[in-house]
Amino acid sequence: VQFVSVEMAYLFYYWFAKVNGFAARKSKNLINIKGEKLQQTFVCFKEGFRDNRGLNIQNRKRKQTPETRCGCEAKLRVHIDSRCGLWYITYFVDDHNHSFLEDKYCRMLASHRDMSELDIMQLNKMRKVGISTPQVYGSLADHPGGYERLSFCKKDIYNQIGRQRRLQGLDSKCALEFLNGLKRSDPLMYVGHTVDEENRLQHLFWCDGMMQMEYEVFGDVLAFDATYGKNKYLCPVVVFSGVNHHNHTIVFGSAIVSNETVETYIWVLGQFVEAMKGKSPMSIITDGDVAMKNAIRKVFPNSQHRLCAWHLLRNATTNIKKPAFTKDLRKCMLGEYEIGEFRKKWSEMLNKFELHDHPWVIGKNWVALCSYMMLSISHRPVFMWFSFR
Numbered sequence: 001v002q003f004v005s006v007e008m009a010y011l012f013y014y015w016f017a018k019v020n021g022f023a024a025r026k027s028k029n030l031i032n033i034k035g036e037k038l039q040q041t042f043v044c045f046k047e048g049f050r051d052n053r054g055l056n057i058q059n060r061k062r063k064q065t066p067e068t069r070c071g072c073e074a075k076l077r078v079h080i081d082s083r084c085g086l087w088y089i090t091y092f093v094d095d096h097n098h099s100f101l102e103d104k105y106c107r108m109l110a111s112h113r114d115m116s117e118l119d120i121m122q123l124n125k126m127r128k129v130g131i132s133t134p135q136v137y138g139s140l141a142d143h144p145g146g147y148e149r150l151s152f153c154k155k156d157i158y159n160q161i162g163r164q165r166r167l168q169g170l171d172s173k174c175a176l177e178f179l180n181g182l183k184r185s186d187p188l189m190y191v192g193h194t195v196d197e198e199n200r201l202q203h204l205f206w207c208d209g210m211m212q213m214e215y216e217v218f219g220d221v222l223a224f225d226a227t228y229g230k231n232k233y234l235c236p237v238v239v240f241s242g243v244n245h246h247n248h249t250i251v252f253g254s255a256i257v258s259n260e261t262v263e264t265y266i267w268v269l270g271q272f273v274e275a276m277k278g279k280s281p282m283s284i285i286t287d288g289d290v291a292m293k294n295a296i297r298k299v300f301p302n303s304q305h306r307l308c309a310w311h312l313l314r315n316a317t318t319n320i321k322k323p324a325f326t327k328d329l330r331k332c333m334l335g336e337y338e339i340g341e342f343r344k345k346w347s348e349m350l351n352k353f354e355l356h357d358h359p360w361v362i363g364k365n366w367v368a369l370c371s372y373m374m375l376s377i378s379h380r381p382v383f384m385w386f387s388f389r
Helices: 006-022 119-128 132-141 154-184 210-216 262-275 290-299 310-318 323-334 339-355 367-376 382-389
Strands: 026-030 035-043 074-078 087-093 188-193 201-207 223-225 237-243 249-256 284-285 306-309
Touching: 006 026, 006 074, 006 087, 035 087, 119 132, 119 154, 132 154, 132 262, 154 188, 154 201, 188 262, 201 262, 210 237, 210 249, 249 262, 262 290, 284 290, 290 306, 306 310, 310 323, 323 339
Parallel strands: 223 284, 284 306
Antiparallel strands: 026 035, 035 074, 074 087, 188 201, 201 249, 223 237, 237 249
């Protein structure tokens, strides 16, 4: 039997062991002076004996685990053929000094337990909506037809959760080190963050010197959006943006938050104000999120709060359900009209579609919206902002 790689050789012995009721592990290897592997030995998981050096330690905290090794001599050794690069078997012993395990027990050996990417994905989705770990375990067991058909146990789920938390902490540390490292080349670089009760990164805000200078010049109208796709940690990404004198979308700052509550948005806006030396925008565009709206009222009480034109048109489509009205509304909102001319266009459109008494139309202050558009020079970049997303 020949193998294209040492990994394929191990996979062969792994499945041989699993089918026959034991587990395999890698043992000694042989490497040349160039660091290239020439030989690899795979052994039974009960090969050798336990190292007892740690058993006599005083005040030992961890309980001693049961002995699992019994000096089993079963092994498989492969060697590489330098002429063709293939691996071949040079030694094989199949004599075990212990009994084999039944399949229902063999699959629970450490080397045979494994959570697939699909299992991990389902685990994360169920945890996101508040399902407890034991309930997640039960739900995952239902798909293959019972606990005995799972390739992992409940402890593996807890280990996976702990592993994700450790990796998240490592990624958070790297992100902070990277952003703080930018301060060496950009003295104006601003970074703010908070941690939770377990000292894990909770919220993160940053903006560089160029963003601050652009906000000083073009920050009269600020788009504040948190409807971006979430990252692998399921955290919303918040972006502050605006438009320069070339009608190009520019970014004033960014943040990653763990939730979308009023308190979180107040913190993010507070960081933004501090980074921008206290300057408040004249108008703020959002997607209409209630928590965002309440936070803006507290942090920017003197700024005009307006909805993004794209969201207004989406709401119009949902509430009016007349495609022709949505088309005319778009022309009316984005046209460069004076206040009086806008009133006339607006009234003609309502007459055309018989919408004077519609609750959604009555609930909007469209004259104020028109005034806002004139203030921001018919803020067509609202649509540019959405395309930037």
